[in-house]
Amino acid sequence: MSSTKSRGARDEHVVEPPEDLHEMLELARFLENHSAPAVLLGPDGEQIPLPVPAYEVLRRVVSAMERGASVSVEPIDKQLTTQQAADLLGISRNTLVRLLDEHELPFERFGQSRHRRLRLRDVLAYRDRKRADRRSRLDELTRQAQEDGLYDVGPEAYREALAEARKS
Known part of the structure; x- marks a missing residue:
């Protein structure tokens, strides 16, 4: 589903x-x-x-x-076109094709066809890996911010730091 x-x-x-x-x-x-x-x-x-x-x-x-x-509700082995897979992942078809060319996702070609097909299970597994990776990175950034005491700093200090960073 x-x-x-x-x-x-x-x-x-x-x-x-x-x-x-x-x-x-x-x-x-x-x-x-x-x-x-x-x-x-x-x-x-x-x-x-x-x-x-x-x-x-x-x-x-x-x-x-x-x-x-x-x-x-779809069979997990359903084959998707590159456009369907891109839509499911919320990315452009060109971005998906780049991921295929970089071997980030498995795909199949039938005969001499240029058209690639992806299995729904592979697309969902890729989506889940990316979500877990984003979650892990966010957790790490949060941990670092806590260690650095950034949650103890008021909004005015953030504005000043941002203004300073923009100047340089």
């Missing part, structure tokens, strides 16, 4: 949350209060047990939509 970042151009597999979230909130509360899978009830009264993996996907989808996020 991936949540999309903006309400601009959409893929046909993306489902937008409803405008009125009341029903989604009710469903989310119901799922939170029931840990065991339920049954599906057809319009003709036929019932079928909901398998645990499908139930877990439903819980995640409802949770995301309850928060107003759009969702897409």
Whole structure:
């Protein structure tokens, strides 16, 4: 499941949350209060047990939509075009192609085609690595700032230091 970042151009597999979230909130509360899978009830009264993996996907989808996020449930081995992968990562296609050329992300070519395809699992793994790296760097910067006592300095001292830095 991936949540999309903006309400601009959409893929046909993306489902937008409803405008009125009341029903989604009710469903989310119901799922939170029931840990065991339920049954599906057809319009003709036929019932079928909901398998645990499908139930877990439903819980995640409802949770995301309850928060107003759009969702897409895709097979993890789905192949993406370079544009789709770039959109998912929130970068330009040219930046993605550079990453491919630098072997930052694995890709496949079929036959003599120039077109590259990426696996969704690889794109998501790259995104997660980059997020963890950014988090780690921010933690390190925060630690250094604390060691240097920068959190003890008032805003006026920051303004003065910034003005001094701009002069030089």
